[in-house]
Amino acid sequence: MTARALVSVVPGAREDRWREVRxxxxxxxxxxxxxxxxxxxxxxLVVSALGPWIVPYxxxxxxxxxxxxxxxxxxxxxxxxxxxxxxxxxxxxxLGARVSLQIGLVITVxxxxxxxxxxxxxxxxxxxxxxLIMRVTDVFLxxxxxxxxxxxxxxxxPGIVNAMLALSLVWxxxxxxxxxxxxxxxxxxxxxEAARAVGTGRLRVVFxxxxxxxxxxxxxxxxxxxxxxxxxxxxxxxxxxxAQPPFPEWGAMxxxxxxxxxxxxxxxxxxxxxxxxxxxxxxxxxxxxRDLLDxxxxxx
Amino acid sequence: xxxxxxxxxFAISHVVPGDPARLAAGxxxxxxxxxxxxxxxxxxxxxxxxxxxxxxxxxxxDLGESLRSRNAVRDDLARYFPHTFELVALALLxxxxxxxxxxxxxxxxxxxxxxxxxxxxxxxxxxxxxxxxxxxLQLVVALSLGWLPLGGRLGLTATPPAPITHLLxxxxxxxxxxxxxGDALRxxxxxxxxxxxxALASIMRVNRAEMLETLQQDYIKxxxxxxxxxxxxxxxxxxxxxxxxxxxxxxxxxxxMLGGTVLVETVFDWPGIGLYAVSAALSSDFQxxxxxxxxxxxxxxxxxxxxxxxxxWLDPRIRRPSAT
Numbered sequence: 103m104t105a106r107a108l109v110s111v112v113p114g115a116r117e118d119r120w121r122e123v124r125x126x127x128x129x130x131x132x133x134x135x136x137x138x139x140x141x142x143x144x145x146x147l148v149v150s151a152l153g154p155w156i157v158p159y160x161x162x163x164x165x166x167x168x169x170x171x172x173x174x175x176x177x178x179x180x181x182x183x184x185x186x187x188x189x190x191x192x193x194x195x196x197l198g199a200r201v202s203l204q205i206g207l208v209i210t211v212x213x214x215x216x217x218x219x220x221x222x223x224x225x226x227x228x229x230x231x232x233x234l235i236m237r238v239t240d241v242f243l244x245x246x247x248x249x250x251x252x253x254x255x256x257x258x259x260p261g262i263v264n265a266m267l268a269l270s271l272v273w274x275x276x277x278x279x280x281x282x283x284x285x286x287x288x289x290x291x292x293x294x295e296a297a298r299a300v301g302t303g304r305l306r307v308v309f310x311x312x313x314x315x316x317x318x319x320x321x322x323x324x325x326x327x328x329x330x331x332x333x334x335x336x337x338x339x340x341x342x343x344x345a346q347p348p349f350p351e352w353g354a355m356x357x358x359x360x361x362x363x364x365x366x367x368x369x370x371x372x373x374x375x376x377x378x379x380x381x382x383x384x385x386x387x388x389x390x391x392r393d394l395l396d397x398x399x400x401x402x
Numbered sequence: 403x404x405x406x407x408x409x410x411x412f413a414i415s416h417v418v419p420g421d422p423a424r425l426a427a428g429x430x431x432x433x434x435x436x437x438x439x440x441x442x443x444x445x446x447x448x449x450x451x452x453x454x455x456x457x458x459x460x461x462x463x464d465l466g467e468s469l470r471s472r473n474a475v476r477d478d479l480a481r482y483f484p485h486t487f488e489l490v491a492l493a494l495l496x497x498x499x500x501x502x503x504x505x506x507x508x509x510x511x512x513x514x515x516x517x518x519x520x521x522x523x524x525x526x527x528x529x530x531x532x533x534x535x536x537x538x539l540q541l542v543v544a545l546s547l548g549w550l551p552l553g554g555r556l557g558l559t560a561t562p563p564a565p566i567t568h569l570l571x572x573x574x575x576x577x578x579x580x581x582x583x584g585d586a587l588r589x590x591x592x593x594x595x596x597x598x599x600x601a602l603a604s605i606m607r608v609n610r611a612e613m614l615e616t617l618q619q620d621y622i623k624x625x626x627x628x629x630x631x632x633x634x635x636x637x638x639x640x641x642x643x644x645x646x647x648x649x650x651x652x653x654x655x656x657x658x659m660l661g662g663t664v665l666v667e668t669v670f671d672w673p674g675i676g677l678y679a680v681s682a683a684l685s686s687d688f689q690x691x692x693x694x695x696x697x698x699x700x701x702x703x704x705x706x707x708x709x710x711x712x713x714x715w716l717d718p719r720i721r722r723p724s725a726t
Contacts, residue, residue, distance in 0.1 A: 245410070246660060249664065254414055257691075341684075363545065374535075374538070381531075389525075
């Protein structure tokens with residue numbers, strides 16, 4: 103009988119689980135930093151969802167031209183000022199949130215979808231296939247992600263889709279490492295050995311015993327990665343290999359605003375502040391989740 | 403490992419879509435010219451043959467040539483890498499010199515204002531986009547206050563010292579050209595600060611966490627009971643043990659910093675391999691990018707080797723496994 107089957111026959115197991123979730127929520131809420139992070143992330147998600155409906159000048163997101171109001175300082179009409187073709191910077195920053203959310207989600211989800219199965223194979227199944235997976239992973243990890251992504255975008259050509267593709271291609275090895283070490287440790291655990299001893303199939307052991315126990319570190323890493331992936335994509339946008347104008351992407355906006363420093367500082371200052379707050383929010387949430395779900399790995 | 407790295411760079415440059423011969427020939431070239439270039443660079447050969455040629459070339463130090471400038475990539479890297487190395491080395495030194503004591507202070511004075519501020523630095527450091535921080539530092543420190551130069555390595559009036567080590571700061575020091583040294587240092591401040599902040603933040607963070615754990619250990623309590631001074635306990639006994647994970651982070655950060663130079667060098671117009679890689683990537687010039695990737699990968703492997711050696715120096719149990 104597997105652990106899942108046992109849980110289903112023990113009365114009150116579901117309530118216990120619910121109590122556990124509430125206990126975790128209380129612990130999370132006790133940390134001011136985690137709550138602040140959660141607030142920032144929530145704001146970011148709301149802004150991403152409602153962006154096109156709440157911005158004052160929706161047409162500016164598509165690169166409209168209003169030369170009569172170009173490079174105006176922040177004011178009541180234009181909170182973050184305007185850029186060199188008269189687009190409202192506030193509008194573009196708000197619309198950029200959705201772009202960043204998409205970038206972060208795509209990269210993180212692809213990386214996890216590729217990395218987690220490979221990590222399980224390498225850690226739980228092992229053998230020469232596992233060895234091969236780890237060698238390839240090590241090679242990828244021996245070059246900083248940004249450089250590798252730069253090389254891939256250099257080969258594919260600049261653009262937001264290629265930038266996302268390149269970052270996804272280089273992002274998965276972190277998950278392989280994480281899941282492999284976890285799966286390797288779990289393989290030795292008594293409950294996994296017991297499940298194997300009673301003849302549970304390999305696939306079932308993976309889905310019922312290994313995977314659920316890997317979820318916590320994966321969630322923590324994914325939360326952190328949302329921030330880091332947004333940062334990396336903005337970096338590619340900044341050097342001109344990511345999103346191309348007039349697409350409202352934060353990194354590309356900073357890159358253009360750079361030519362208008364120092365007089366028209368608002369053009370590059372506000373998109374940068376948006377990146378900083380978003381990444382900070384995801385990192386704080388990730389930190390909070392780690393303290394809660396995976397306290398032993400704190401600080402690493 | 404090295405072989406894997408070679409396969410990876412080769413795969414990126416040869417397997418991905420895009421036609422290097424077409425790019426090299428330029429937009430106005432006719433098909434015959436493209437074919438000539440294809441044959442000249444061996445791009446019409448089977449992939450296995452191309453790979454063998456690539457590896458053989460690397461064996462004799464041939465990294466190919468830039469399709470744009472026709473310069474040998476090896477010469478370009480030799481010219482640009484010393485600048486990047488100086489930048490990264492200074493940034494890493496600063497990150498360790500500030501990050502380790504700050505992490506230690508933060509752990510010893512846990513939950514005081516020192517700890518709170520140190521943690522603000524550590525959380526912000528990894529979240530700030532380096533390129534944006536660089537621009538804002540330029541805006542405030544260079545443009546508004548005029549305290550430091552905006553970018554580049556030397557002012558227009560300064561002449562670089564005759565090369566000895568090819569490291570500008572070291573050469574200026576060795577030749578006793580103090581004015582050039584001062585100028586170069588002033589130019590280095592902002593890029594070094596920008597590049598070091600994320601590393602500083604994570605080094606501080608790891609060191610704090612490890613110190614907190616180490617300070618709970620029995621042998622520290624014993625040392626306290628025996629009347630050793632708090633300073634001696636922290637620096638002599640606790641720090642040494644907390645340094646092992648911190649060292650791993652330092653090694654990791656060295657590699658990440660090499661990646662970060664791509665952004666920081668672009669902002670500060672620092673003539674290193676980061677800026678070189680960016681300009682190559684923007685014009686789809688493969689060989690320089692592959693050269694940079696390979697060089698950075700090698701550096702990273704070397705750094706990890708040094709970290710492993712340093713482990714042994716810090717922890718005798720690793721040095722003599724049989725003694726445990």
